[in-house]
Amino acid sequence: MARPSPVINVMTLTARKAARELVRDFGEVEQLQVSRKGPADFVSAADLRAEKTIFRELSKARPGYGFLMEEGSGATAEGDGRHRWIVDPLDGTTNFLHGVPHFAISIALEVDGEIVAGVVHQPLTDETYWAERGQGAHLNDRRLRVSSRAKLEDALIGTGIPFKGEEGHGHYLGTLARITPMVSGVRRMGAAALDLAYVAAGRYEAFWEFDLKPWDIAAGILLVREAGGYVTTPGGDPNVLPSGDILAANDRLHQPLAELIRSVPRTVDAAA
Ligand code: IPD
Numbered sequence: 690m691a692r693p694s695p696v697i698n699v700m701t702l703t704a705r706k707a708a709r710e711l712v713r714d715f716g717e718v719e720q721l722q723v724s725r726k727g728p729a730d731f732v733s734a735a736d737l738r739a740e741k742t743i744f745r746e747l748s749k750a751r752p753g754y755g756f757l758m759e760e761g762s763g764a765t766a767e768g769d770g771r772h773r774w775i776v777d778p779l780d781g782t783t784n785f786l787h788g789v790p791h792f793a794i795s796i797a798l799e800v801d802g803e804i805v806a807g808v809v810h811q812p813l814t815d816e817t818y819w820a821e822r823g824q825g826a827h828l829n830d831r832r833l834r835v836s837s838r839a840k841l842e843d844a845l846i847g848t849g850i851p852f853k854g855e856e857g858h859g860h861y862l863g864t865l866a867r868i869t870p871m872v873s874g875v876r877r878m879g880a881a882a883l884d885l886a887y888v889a890a891g892r893y894e895a896f897w898e899f900d901l902k903p904w905d906i907a908a909g910i911l912l913v914r915e916a917g918g919y920v921t922t923p924g925g926d927p928n929v930l931p932s933g934d935i936l937a938a939n940d941r942l943h944q945p946l947a948e949l950i951r952s953v954p955r956t957v958d959a960a961a
Pocket residue numbers: 777779780781782783849850878879880881882898901905
């Protein structure tokens with residue numbers, strides 16, 4: 690196994706620190722489910738608290754690095770202009786809010802526009818997925834490799850479904866209609882960072898979703914690539930962050946899935 694580098698250690702320790710707070714807050718959320726007001730405000734506060742902890746720890750460890758963080762409403766703390774942390778303090782907020790135990794913290798480091806390190810930490814299972822460019826992907830101390838299943842009919846595929854306030858419902862349903870009859874199963878688990886980690890770990894053969902934000906996918910993209918998988922837009926562009934349209938898959942199934950998704954015109958949105 691590649692030994693985690695100092696920067697991976699910083700990212701992992703930071704994620705674990707924020708995770709301890711989230712686990713405590715998640716216990717509280719489970720209690721709040723039955724209250725009339727519900728846990729929404731409490732969850733927003735938990736999200737912000739986790740982000741502040743991550744900001745504080747990473748700033749302390751690497752002064753001068755910039756930030757792109759979800760709860761800072763995408764605002765960038767400029768930094769030195771070369772290094773940037775891309776952070777989602779709580780990916781899977783809707784799950785968290787409903788007491789569903791599937792959420793994660795995602796931290797990526799970008800240097801000169803390239804993602805060079807990524808950590809996705811799942812607090813409730815204590816699983817830390819990490820990758821560094823050129824050093825492979827790992828789950829805790831185990832090396833990861835994407836699955837070798839080569840047939841669509843054997844494939845389990847993750848996805849993300851648009852929801853209230855988002856566009857592209859008809860187009861998305863078109864892609865779902867193309868893919869479901871061809872594969873063994875489709876899952877919508879509600880945390881894109883973990884969906885990508887699952888592709889890296891060979892649990893899913895692939896994952897697709899549209900319109901994601903950099904903090905949802907920056908760390909996960911590196912995980913999949915370092916585990917031997919392919920990540921592009923469905924159109925084949927390896928630069929995924931600008932559009933957030935993503936297809937991540939093992940080397941055998943990336944192309945057939947890209948073709949299926951591309952066969953649905955973007956203009957199909959009538960059903961929405
Ligand atoms: C969301 C999750 C979800 C995806 C959404 C994201 P959040 O992030 O990753 O799986 O479908 O598009 O916004 O809001 O839980 O951090």
